[in-house]
Amino acid sequence: MxxxxxxxxxxxxxxxxxxxxxxxxxxxxxxxxxxxxxxxxxxxxxxxxxxxxxxxxxxxxxxxxxxxxxxxxxxxxxxxxxxxxxxxxxxxxxxxxxxxxxxxxxxxxxxxxxxxxxxxxxxxxxxxxxxxxxxxxxxxxxQPQCLAMPYVKSMLSLGLSTIASSNYDLMAAVHGKKRMHILCIGHGGGSLPLFLASKIQGAVIHVVEIDPVVISASVQAMGFPPSSVMTPSGSRALLESNIINEVMWKGIHERLYLYEADAEKYIVENNNLYDIIFIDAYDGDDIFPNKLWDPQSPFLNSLSDRLHPEHGTVVVNLHADSDISNPDESVSYVYQQPLPLGKYVSSVCKAYKDVLIGSECMSYWKSGCGLGLTISVPLVCNTSLVVSRGFGRSSGFVNREMVMNTLVSNSGSTGNNDGTSIVARLSRAVSESGITNATKRVANDAAYVSKKLLKSTGKAAWLAGTTILILVVPLIIEMDRDQQFSELQLQQQSLLGSRPPPK
Known part of the structure; x- marks a missing residue:
C-alpha cells in the first residue's frame, strides 16, 4: 500500500x-x-x-x-x-x-x-x-512477473540484494538446491509472495493476513492461487485443485501458505525460523499498527526469535510521515529530493534496528553487527526499511563504500557502456578504494544473483530516487551529491549475460 x-x-x-x-x-x-x-x-x-x-x-x-x-x-x-x-x-x-x-x-x-x-x-x-x-x-x-507498484520492486530489490550480501547462498535457493524460508506479513493482492514463489524454486513462503475479506478479494478477483489458502488447523482449504488451476500453478502453489491470522499472535505462537521477512501491514485508515513496531511489544521481540541469527533480513514498507512538497515542475522526476524521514518513520526504524540488531552496536565500523538502511521511493511516497543481521560478516567490516558498491550493483544496471552509468562510475570508485577483494567478490556475486532474479521487473524502483539514506547503526548518513542516482538515464534492459568475473 x-x-x-x-x-x-x-x-x-x-x-x-x-x-x-x-x-x-x-x-x-x-x-x-x-x-x-x-x-x-x-x-x-x-x-x-x-x-x-x-x-x-x-x-x-x-x-x-x-x-x-x-x-x-x-x-x-x-x-x-x-x-x-x-x-x-x-x-x-x-x-x-x-x-x-x-x-x-x-x-x-x-x-x-x-x-x-x-x-x-x-x-x-x-x-x-x-x-x-x-x-x-x-x-x-x-501474472507474477508483472510488478506494477514501485515500492514492491523496492522491497524485493533491497531485501534480496541485502540477503545475497549477507553470506547467504541465494543462488542455491533460486535453483531449488536449498530451502529459503520466507514470511510475508500483510497480503494485499499477493504480488510480492507470488513473485518470490515463481522466481525462487527453493522458496517456501508463509503469508499472514488478518482480514478474510482481503484474502477473498485476492483469490476471487486478483488471480492469486486459491489452493494456497490454509485453514486454522493447518491444512489446505482447497483439498482438490481443479485441472486449470493445476496447469497454471503446479510447482508454485505447493510452496505458498496463506494464513488468516493476526500477525502478533502468529509470530508469538509459532516456532518457525525465517531467512527473510517482508512486512507491509497498513490498514484502511493508513495506519501501521503500533503493536507491530513498539520495541516493548511481544510482536517485535518474538520476531527477533523467528529471524535467522546469521543472515536474517527484515524488509518493512513505510509511508512518508512528514510534509511532502509538490515537485518542481521544471525538474525531471529523477532529480526530485528524497523523502524526508519524519519522527514516526524514524521511530519505527530505530525500534526495528534496536530489537533485531541490538542497540549496543554503536560503532559504524564494528564488524558482525549487521546493518539497517532505508531507500526512498518518491514516486509513491513510500520508504523501504531493511534490517539485516548478516551484512558485513564475511568481509569483517561495514562502511559506506561497501554498502554503496554492493547494493547498487545488486539493483540492476543501465544498458549504457559509455562510462556514464551509475554502475560504471561506482565500479571505478570501488576499484580505486581500499575495499578488500573479499568484499568485491561478495558484491559481484550478489549482483549476478539479483540481476537474474529481477530481470522481469525492469529497473529496481528505488533507482528512481535521488539519494540512498544509509542507516548504519546508529547513524543516518546521506550519500555525497556526486553519488546520487539523479544522473541515470534508465533503460529497460534484460540482464541475462554471462556471470561477471570477480573484480
Whole structure:
C-alpha cells in the first residue's frame, strides 16, 4: 500500500512523467509508465474501471473493492504463445489423458485492490483463460512477473540484494538446491509472495493476513492461487485443485501458505525460523499498527526469535510521515529530493534496528553487527526499511563504500557502456578504494544473483530516487551529491549475460 497523504504529490508527479511521451520500447509490463491504464480516479464512483469485487471488512480496512481496467500488454499477437504453453503444461501434468479441448486466452486486465474506495492497496495484472470445450471453465491467473507498484520492486530489490550480501547462498535457493524460508506479513493482492514463489524454486513462503475479506478479494478477483489458502488447523482449504488451476500453478502453489491470522499472535505462537521477512501491514485508515513496531511489544521481540541469527533480513514498507512538497515542475522526476524521514518513520526504524540488531552496536565500523538502511521511493511516497543481521560478516567490516558498491550493483544496471552509468562510475570508485577483494567478490556475486532474479521487473524502483539514506547503526548518513542516482538515464534492459568475473 502507498501513502494516502502523498496522493496529490503523486498526481502532480504523474503529470510530469507522462507529458513527455512514452519510450519507444519498454520491456517491463509493470513499468510505471503503464500506470495511467490502472490508476483511475480518486473515487471509485468516478473511476472508469469496473468493480469486480466489493465487500465490507470488520478488520479495519473499511470497504474492500477490486476494480478492473483494460491492459494494453501483452499484445494479442503474443497470446498464441501463451496458449501453447498452457497446452504443453496440461500434457505434462496429465500425460495419457484424453484430449479435452485447447486452452484459449480471453484477455488481460489490471486489477486494483482498494480500501474505502480511494486507497490503492495493491495492483496486479491478470490473464483470463478457458478450455474451448468448456466455455464455463474460465480461470484468472495473476501474472507474477508483472510488478506494477514501485515500492514492491523496492522491497524485493533491497531485501534480496541485502540477503545475497549477507553470506547467504541465494543462488542455491533460486535453483531449488536449498530451502529459503520466507514470511510475508500483510497480503494485499499477493504480488510480492507470488513473485518470490515463481522466481525462487527453493522458496517456501508463509503469508499472514488478518482480514478474510482481503484474502477473498485476492483469490476471487486478483488471480492469486486459491489452493494456497490454509485453514486454522493447518491444512489446505482447497483439498482438490481443479485441472486449470493445476496447469497454471503446479510447482508454485505447493510452496505458498496463506494464513488468516493476526500477525502478533502468529509470530508469538509459532516456532518457525525465517531467512527473510517482508512486512507491509497498513490498514484502511493508513495506519501501521503500533503493536507491530513498539520495541516493548511481544510482536517485535518474538520476531527477533523467528529471524535467522546469521543472515536474517527484515524488509518493512513505510509511508512518508512528514510534509511532502509538490515537485518542481521544471525538474525531471529523477532529480526530485528524497523523502524526508519524519519522527514516526524514524521511530519505527530505530525500534526495528534496536530489537533485531541490538542497540549496543554503536560503532559504524564494528564488524558482525549487521546493518539497517532505508531507500526512498518518491514516486509513491513510500520508504523501504531493511534490517539485516548478516551484512558485513564475511568481509569483517561495514562502511559506506561497501554498502554503496554492493547494493547498487545488486539493483540492476543501465544498458549504457559509455562510462556514464551509475554502475560504471561506482565500479571505478570501488576499484580505486581500499575495499578488500573479499568484499568485491561478495558484491559481484550478489549482483549476478539479483540481476537474474529481477530481470522481469525492469529497473529496481528505488533507482528512481535521488539519494540512498544509509542507516548504519546508529547513524543516518546521506550519500555525497556526486553519488546520487539523479544522473541515470534508465533503460529497460534484460540482464541475462554471462556471470561477471570477480573484480
Amino acid at each position: 502507498w501513502s494516502r497523504a502523498g496522493s496529490r504529490w503523486i498526481c502532480n508527479m504523474r503529470r510530469r512523467l507522462f507529458t513527455g511521451g512514452a519510450p519507444s520500447r519498454i520491456f517491463d509490463e509493470g513499468d510505471w509508465l503503464y500506470s495511467p491504464e490502472w490508476w483511475g480516479s480518486e473515487s471509485e464512483s468516478e473511476s472508469n474501471g469496473n468493480t469486480v469485487f466489493r465487500s465490507v471488512s470488520d478488520k479495519g480496512n473499511g470497504v474492500v473493492s477490486v476494480l478492473a481496467y483494460p491492459s494494453s500488454r501483452p499484445d494479442k499477437v503474443h497470446w498464441a504463445e501463451t496458449e501453447k504453453w498452457l497446452q504443453q503444461r496440461y500434457e505434462e501434468i496429465y500425460p495419457g489423458y484424453e484430449q479435452s479441448g485447447n486452452f484459449k486466452i480471453l484477455g488481460y486486465q489490471w486489477r486494483v485492490l482498494r480500501f474505502n474506495d480511494h486507497t490503492r492497496q495493491s495492483t496486479a495484472k491478470i490473464m483470463a483463460a478457458y478450455r474451448d470445450t468448456e466455455p464455463g471453465s474460465i480461470c484468472i491467473m495473476q
